[in-house]
Amino acid sequence: MTAEKDREPLSDTVSQAVTPAGAVFLSYASEDAAAAERIATALRAAGIEVWFDRSELRGGEAWDRRIRNEIHDCRLFMPIVSAHTEARIEGYFRREWKLAVDRTHDLSERVAFLVPVVIDSTPEPMADVPEAFRAVQWIRLPGGEPSAAFLARVSALLTKEGVAARDAQSEVRPSATRASTARKSTAPWIGIVSAAFVITLAGGYIAWRDKHRTEVNELSKAPAPSTPVADAIPEKSVAVLPFVDMSERHDQEYFSDGLADELIDALTKVPQLRVPARTSSFSFKGKAVTVGEIARTLGVSHVLEGSVRKSGDHMRITAQLVRADSGFHLWSQTYDRNVRDVFAVQDDIAKAVTDELKLALVGTGRTAARQTANIEAYNLYLQAQYRVARDTVPDLEQAVQLYEEALKLDPNYAAAWAGLAACHTRRVANGLDTTGAGYRKATAAAARAIELAPQLVDGYVTLASAKMQYERDWKGLAAVLDKVAALDPNNPLAEEMRGHLAVATGRMSDALAHFRRAVDLDPLNLIARKYLGRGLHYARRTAEAEALLRSAIVENERFSGLHYELGRTLLLKGDVKGALGAFQAETDTFWSMFGLPLGYFANHRLPEAQAALQAQLAHPEGSEFQVAETYGFFGNTEKAFEWLDRAVTQHDPGIIWLRRDALLSRLESDPRYPALLRRVGEPPVSKDD
Numbered sequence: 066m067t068a069e070k071d072r073e074p075l076s077d078t079v080s081q082a083v084t085p086a087g088a089v090f091l092s093y094a095s096e097d098a099a100a101a102e103r104i105a106t107a108l109r110a111a112g113i114e115v116w117f118d119r120s121e122l123r124g125g126e127a128w129d130r131r132i133r134n135e136i137h138d139c140r141l142f143m144p145i146v147s148a149h150t151e152a153r154i155e156g157y158f159r160r161e162w163k164l165a166v167d168r169t170h171d172l173s174e175r176v177a178f179l180v181p182v183v184i185d186s187t188p189e190p191m192a193d194v195p196e197a198f199r200a201v202q203w204i205r206l207p208g209g210e211p212s213a214a215f216l217a218r219v220s221a222l223l224t225k226e227g228v229a230a231r232d233a234q235s236e237v238r239p240s241a242t243r244a245s246t247a248r249k250s251t252a253p254w255i256g257i258v259s260a261a262f263v264i265t266l267a268g269g270y271i272a273w274r275d276k277h278r279t280e281v282n283e284l285s286k287a288p289a290p291s292t293p294v295a296d297a298i299p300e301k302s303v304a305v306l307p308f309v310d311m312s313e314r315h316d317q318e319y320f321s322d323g324l325a326d327e328l329i330d331a332l333t334k335v336p337q338l339r340v341p342a343r344t345s346s347f348s349f350k351g352k353a354v355t356v357g358e359i360a361r362t363l364g365v366s367h368v369l370e371g372s373v374r375k376s377g378d379h380m381r382i383t384a385q386l387v388r389a390d391s392g393f394h395l396w397s398q399t400y401d402r403n404v405r406d407v408f409a410v411q412d413d414i415a416k417a418v419t420d421e422l423k424l425a426l427v428g429t430g431r432t433a434a435r436q437t438a439n440i441e442a443y444n445l446y447l448q449a450q451y452r453v454a455r456d457t458v459p460d461l462e463q464a465v466q467l468y469e470e471a472l473k474l475d476p477n478y479a480a481a482w483a484g485l486a487a488c489h490t491r492r493v494a495n496g497l498d499t500t501g502a503g504y505r506k507a508t509a510a511a512a513r514a515i516e517l518a519p520q521l522v523d524g525y526v527t528l529a530s531a532k533m534q535y536e537r538d539w540k541g542l543a544a545v546l547d548k549v550a551a552l553d554p555n556n557p558l559a560e561e562m563r564g565h566l567a568v569a570t571g572r573m574s575d576a577l578a579h580f581r582r583a584v585d586l587d588p589l590n591l592i593a594r595k596y597l598g599r600g601l602h603y604a605r606r607t608a609e610a611e612a613l614l615r616s617a618i619v620e621n622e623r624f625s626g627l628h629y630e631l632g633r634t635l636l637l638k639g640d641v642k643g644a645l646g647a648f649q650a651e652t653d654t655f656w657s658m659f660g661l662p663l664g665y666f667a668n669h670r671l672p673e674a675q676a677a678l679q680a681q682l683a684h685p686e687g688s689e690f691q692v693a694e695t696y697g698f699f700g701n702t703e704k705a706f707e708w709l710d711r712a713v714t715q716h717d718p719g720i721i722w723l724r725r726d727a728l729l730s731r732l733e734s735d736p737r738y739p740a741l742l743r744r745v746g747e748p749p750v751s752k753d754d
Contacts, residue, residue: 088114089180089219090139092161096149100184100209104145107211113219136164140223144198145209146183151193151361166197177201177222184209188362188588188616203612205619301422302339302365303386305329307350309372311381321373322347322454323447324382324411328369331415333555335424341365342557342587347454360389363588367395369418378404384414386421396421405440437471437478445471446481453488458497464488479514483523486510490530501716504535522553529562533569534718537746542566557586561593564600569721569745573604591617591624598627602634603725610634622652629656632664637727641667658684659691663698663728674699685711690719697729705729706737713745720745 089108093101105115116135136142142165144150150158165179172178181194181203192198204215305328308321325346332340341363349359356368371384385397396417400410437443449467452460468485472478489507492498498506508531514524525548532542543566549559560583567576580597587593594617601610614631617624632647645668648660658681665674678695685692685708693708709729712720723729723742732738 088116088139089141089143089223090116090135090161090165091143091145092158092165093145094147094149094153094156094158097145097147097184097209100147100206101145103209104143104182104206104211107216108219111216111220113216113223132161133164136161137168140178141180141219142168142178143180143182144194146181146187146192146194146198146203147185148187148358148361151187152357154193162195162198166195169197180204180219180222182206183619186619188620199612200608202608203615205615298360298364298366299339300366301337301424303332303367303369303418303422304341304346304359304363304365305332306359306368306370307347308370308382308384311372311374312376313374317373317375319448319451320375320444322451324373324407325371326450327411328415328418331411332418333553335419337424338419338422339365340555342590344557344592345587345589348589356387356392357389365389367418367422369414371414375404380404380407382410382414384417386418407440407443408436436480437475439475439478442471442474442478442481445474446478446484449481449484449488453484453491458492461488461492461497465492477517479518479521480523482510482514482517483521483527486514486524486527487530490527490534493534501535504531504716507531520552522549522556525549525552526556526558526562529559533562533565533721535716537569537716537721539566539570539746555586557583557590557593560586561596564596565721568600568603568724571724573600573725576600577604589620591621591627595624595626595630598630598634599722602630602637603722603727605637607634607638611638622650625653626651626656628652629660632660633728636663636667655688659688659695662695666699687715687717688719689715689717690722694726694728697726697732700731702732702735705732706735706741709741713741 091101091105108115116139144158144162144165150156153159169178179198179201181198181201183192183203183205184207204218206212206215305325307325310316310318310321326343329340329343329346332338345363356370360366360368366389368387368389369384370387371382374381380400380402382400382402383397384400386395387393388395398414398417400413402410437446445467449464449471452464452467465485465488468481468488471481472485475481486507486509489498489503489510493503493507497503507527511524511527511531514521515528518524525545529542529545529549532538532545542562546559546563546566549556553559560579564576564579564583567573567579577597577600580593580600583593584590584597594613598610598614598617601607601613611631611634614627614634618627618631621627628647628651632644632651635641635644635647641664645661645664648657648664651657651660658677662674662677662681665671665677678699681688681692681695689708689712693705693712696702696704696708709720709723709732711717723745
């Protein structure tokens with residue numbers, strides 16, 4: 066609740082606070098009053114006292130005193146977080162938030178007091194909230210519509226059992242009786258699978274559960290590392306939005322997207338300028354959002370937008386630079402040119418933007434390396450890039466053909482060689498050419514790109530990917546990434562790869578730093594956020610991992626692997642029902658195939674666990690490491706080592722996540738484990754282990 070001066074009080078009486086025991090204090094920005102009202106009404110209908118009375122809202126000394134008393138006496142403080150609170154750097158609600166945080170200093174760590182509620186897609190890691198809000202689990206109510214689960218959770222927090230709710234995340238510790246009952250219920254299945262195997266499965270999970278519950282509990286006693294507070298939005302920052310295709314047939318989207326992509330590449334070369342990566346800027350494509358909302362989400366002060374109308378060899382390009390906080394147009398220009406002049410137009414726009422931001426445009430030579438004198442080759446290149454971004458198997462197949470056609474027209478087109486190299490790595494990731502042929506094609510194309518344009522970073526990034534995923538050449542990978550850093554210190558994919566390298570060599574704290582930087586550079590890239598979530602999971606920081614993964618799922622609940630990663634984190638936390646629910650919610654069949662055996666097994670649904678394992682074994686190509694994880698979780702050490710050996714032989718890139726894998730923890734005391742680490746080039750002992 067916030068006392069805004071523009072709210073007219075219906076009463077002149079301000080009495081001493083009389084907050085009932087167990088009351089919930091709602092704190093919100095005036096723009097979110099309707100959502101707050103819905104939440105308050107639902108809570109009251111559930112018999113929960115709520116401090117929310119718009120007739121009493123007013124300013125002044127007496128009012129301030131009352132607010133302080135109400136926050137001091139309430140049982141739960143519920144701040145409503147939204148795009149409206151993000152947009153406002155000043156407001157009475159922020160005073161309330163600070164008062165609530167101050168009160169937590171006098172409360173026991175066992176007391177649940179702060180209950181943040183997000184009513185839109187505001188991402189938690191970047192939200193402009195007090196740091197204390199990040200240390201607790203957030204609740205998401207899209208549109209401020211209360212759910213039954215929300216009401217049940219608030220009721221639980223208000224009970225005596227809720228005193229320890231800061232750590233109680235619906236954790237259920239099965240009793241010996243319950244475990245015994247679960248095993249007895251599998252009697253019909255024992256005719257198919259031996260009783261010894263069933264006992265091994267159940268016993269394996271209980272040992273795994275107890276070991277990791279102890280580990281997580283011990284880690285939770287230590288002060289949680291604080292999440293860095295988001296920096297103020299830099300003045301010298303700009304997001305380049307995809308240009309709108311205004312052509313008569315609307316068939317030039319690949320061209321308009323390519324133009325924006327090239328501008329991002331050019332502006333990224335300016336050292337003093339912050340430019341979000343393509344993934345983040347293009348995530349707003351086709352969405353009804355304002356320039357101000359885009360700028361706040363991406364953390365920039367300016368937005369470059371425009372349109373393309375192309376007909377034959379003629380094109381009209383319009384571009385405008387907008388100041389996000391005021392909406393003022395700082396610069397705009399229309400270009401009527403022949404399509405062969407597109408490179409000159411790109412340079413003109415980039416120069417105009419940097420001039421307006423009082424920066425010097427550098428690196429034009431690097432940008433030139435991406436270009437070709439053959440405009441048809443460039444057109445094919447843009448079409449290929451558009452297909453690669455779609456990342457489906459048919460699109461990738463067509464992209465290869467388009468790159469190859471472009472290279473027939475201009476064999477020295479470095480950017481096309483780099484694009485072809487990256488396309489081959491994506492094909493491998495999608496299950497094509499997994500025997501090594503795909504990586505050989507990728508490295509050959511990348512080497513050619515580097516030979517033609519040593520200053521073009523794209524070829525190095527693909528070469529680094531091959532060294533990480535196929536060759537497991539950690540020293541070589543580090544050397545290539547150093548080269549990338551010298552050419553482009555703000556490359557988010559390179560930071561992500563540095564995170565993987567740190568994971569593989571046992572430097573988990575370094576890995577988290579690199580994954581966080583990748584997210585900072587490309588904040589709406591869900592792949593980067595997924596890997597940060599996995600890194601937090603491996604560091605046993607389960608609360609942070611869960612919060613980050615849930616916020617990513619809110620952005621796109623169908624994004625591949627997010628529910629799988631969440632399920633693993635919930636499993637480590639002890640929430641076995643929640644873990645199974647997450648695995649079942651995974652929309653990517655490959656990731657759900659990896660998760661379901663774990664979820665069923667943890668819930669003592671052993672026949673279903675075995676059936677899910679058999680389904681996984683039916684398609685093991687490229688997932689040998691995940692099969693090993695399943696056997697390790699089931700407690701079958703011999704099978705786990707057998708499949709880890711296959712993972713190494715088949716160059717399964719998942720093997721880089723071998724160290725500190727909770728699913729394989731039973732293997733760590735076996736002498737074969739350090740030998741396996743040495744085999745894949747990972748030191749058996751490191752400072753983080």
